[in-house]
Amino acid sequence: MFNFSMPELALVLVIALVVFGPGKLPEVGKALGKGIQEFKKATNGEAAKDESIKVEPVKAESKPEEKK
Numbered sequence: 513m514f515n516f517s518m519p520e521l522a523l524v525l526v527i528a529l530v531v532f533g534p535g536k537l538p539e540v541g542k543a544l545g546k547g548i549q550e551f552k553k554a555t556n557g558e559a560a561k562d563e564s565i566k567v568e569p570v571k572a573e574s575k576p577e578e579k580k
Contacts, residue, residue, distance in 0.1 A: 532540050
């Protein structure tokens with residue numbers, strides 16, 4: 513696909529480090545990796561993994577009856 517030599521790759525990494533900073537660079541890489549993974553799954557036709565959220569109903573608290 514792309515033919516990067518070692519100096520070109522190093523230049524791209526240095527530019528990314530300057531733009532995003534050392535704190536954000538791991539987060540950007542992780543997000544990029546997840547995006548590529550989801551894209552591959554979508555193009556292969558694999559079903560998306562359903563992450564269902566379990567919601568438990570909240571019981572209504574009964575108010576104590578007032579004594580007169």
